[in-house]
Amino acid sequence: MLPSALKPTMDSLDAVLRFFTNQKTKIGYGIMAIATIGGERIFSLLSFQCPCNVKQNMVYGLTYLLGPALVLFTVGLFLSTRLWRLYTGCCLNPRKLCPHRANCLSCATVLFNVAVGALVAPIMWLSIALLNGTFYECAVSGLEEKAIVDWFCKNRTSTCKDELAKVPCQTSNMSPSDTKELLLILHAQSQIIGWILIMSSALAALIGTCYKNCRSQVSYLQLTFWKVYKEKEKEKFEAYADEYATRLADRNLKSFFENKDVEAFPFPNHKAWEQISTIYTFKRGEQYYSTLQRYVENPNRDYTPEKMPLEMEHTLE
Template sequence: MTFNLKSMDALQAIVKFLTEQKTTIGYSVLAVLTYGGQRLFSVFAFKCPCSSQNLNYGLVFLFVPALVLLIISVYFDCRTWILSMGCCLNPSKRCPYGSYLNCLCILVKATGSAFIAPLIWLCAALLNGTFYECALSGLENDAYRTHLCQNKPPSCKEDIYRVPCEITSMNASDSEDIHLILRAQSQVIGWSLIASTAIALLLVSCYSACRSQVSYLQEMFWRKYIEKERQHFEQFSDDYATKLADRNLKSFFENTKPDPLPLPSNNAWEEISALYSFNRAHQYYSTLHRYVEGGKRESNEDIQPAFGFVDGGQII
């Protein structure tokens, strides 16, 4: 019995840790999957043509998958749909009081989060060097080819595009030198991209923290509240959807009048679906909290970047 209790406590501690670190774990899984996908592309799908098409072929494999990942990430970010849902019919509904700049900031923030997967792809691809090597070996730039062919035979410039396939007329050492130069350039760009991204994230995080209107401990509580609100919202939505479906089906098949079932009005759904805006006079932890307290959005409220977590991230 004691062993079972200890096992349950250990299991609960593990579950709690995984729950608290789910964002970090999620990004780690995303990084592993993206890197694994890039490696699979390099091994099984990528075959450098070693012709005048090297540049186009290499750039397509380097940037098009990153673009696809960006589109997918934007699609699965709920802030995209909070901003876009119904905006064509009534633009002021999503950005009231002329706060178009604030809405643009939210859109930029959502897009910035969506860049995580594409950046992982680009960094992995550049550190591997295969795509870059193929692309740059086909660059029709005389100065660049002269740089690569220093102290090489005259035929070097004509053979550069064959270097990725190792079928040049140059000797093996000259071909390997060009191969290593291209691989080194790719890796330098990759590490530079990683470093610049890390610095940018640090600066943005520091700026967001400096602009925060609440203390660190209150923000910790706030994040826990938002997480619990989302969990219970999903549960309540499922329960009431089930009740409504059961009531309607029962009324239909039994040919009786449906029992009253109170549900939120369209206006209520609109209110809680709005972007969160910070009110210095009243402490509301979400748009739902503001609605049930009877609060109204005022013209002097603004959307604070530090509270972007209130509007959520992923819809799945």
């Protein structure tokens, strides 16, 4: 039993832990933003060196601007549990993507939501990179489109068209004032595009959230409870999976090393795993919050245990 003097301290720690637990999504986005800013600064200061060549500026600048964004988008898809729940096994059974025609829209919605979620980090990268302006300046200065070059070099010396690509390195043969002015124009354009991207993303997020909540089939409090339940079910599933996997491994190793027949071990069958792995679609006539709850409350579910899970896995491969 804790001394009375320590109880206020423990209560305060519990309150802090609950706060961080409840705000972990926002904290995660904050950490992602800080990491993105740090990554952009590292690339700009240590790695990025604009070639200041009309043939290479565009490719080099766009590579640094769009390359990390594509990598972050790919990582976002890799880390999406919903994508893999929908995609796993669909090559062997394409109907898993859309088992019923009525569910095709739900599957498309899931894929859209996965893509939108994976776009958060790339948009952060692009916004920060454009606000900094280094990559954009290098890329745009290498454009060879006559109309764009004429616009930049309007009312300037004839050497401007040939020296525009050297502006980011400030090694052009133009006057220092013209070089500085062009550099400021490129920097301003980059920041304007960056702010447009930020404002467009924020507006799209607001409209999407409003539309999603407006179309919700449950009330706000029930939706809040649903989110909490899904998080708790995920945590408990991981804990149960770890416990049962440990027990199954212990049983198999004990049987192997002691050269004895294995003991009976309850294990869900393949059909059960398939059913709880599908993406859940809410229906007003059902008071379920996940595919797992719908499965366990189904009176006609199959209780037949999986006797040889490893052999089944080998057969599926």
